[in-house]
Amino acid sequence: MQDWLVNYGLYSLFILSFLASTLLPLGSEWMVVTMLLAGEKAWAVVAVATAGNYLGALSTYWIGLYGGDFLKRRVLRMDDASTQKAERFYHRFGSISLLFSFLPVIGDPLCLVGGVLKISFVRFTLLVASGKLARYAAVAWLTLKGAAL
Incomplete structure (x- = not known):
């Protein structure tokens, strides 16, 4: 597998970044x-x-967007009142949390909840892509700074 990752470089990075941003x-x-x-x-x-990480989050x-009703009712067992309360809270305060979708453990569920609560596609894209870009830029900067020492 290591040979495959090395030989296909950016393609491998795209696939791995995509998969890393799903629930895997x-x-x-x-x-x-x-x-x-x-x-x-x-x-x-x-x-x-x-790009790969954003598309995985998407x-x-x-x-969440298309399976939201099933997820809310069957998996999360939310009634209409709790759904409306969650939607009001998330629309007021929570959607900005999508900036933190790059974080391990909580990032993927944040994207799922964004879909379940029907956050607008444009808002989702701006917040998630910005967070993921900032993370990879920081990793690159730290790597290159560390390599220069």
Whole structure:
């Protein structure tokens, strides 16, 4: 598998970043660091990782958006009153939490909840893509700074 990841470079990074942003327990930062240390262009690595990770989050958002009624009623066991309360709270305060969708453990569920509560696509895109770009840019910057020491 390591040979496959190395030989296909940016394609591998895209796939791993996509999968890492679904509900699968994976991480893609190690590959970003590996590629940067191998001399890959930082802007390309950050752009590909961000795109893959955003599209993975978008797939989780769509699961929430189109499977939301099933998830709310059957899995979360929410009635109409608790759904409305959650929606009001999330629309007022919670959607900004999508900026933190890059965090381990809580990031993927945040995207799912964004879909379940029908956060607008534009708002979702701006918040999630910004958070993921900031994370990968920070990883790249720290990697390159550390490598220069």
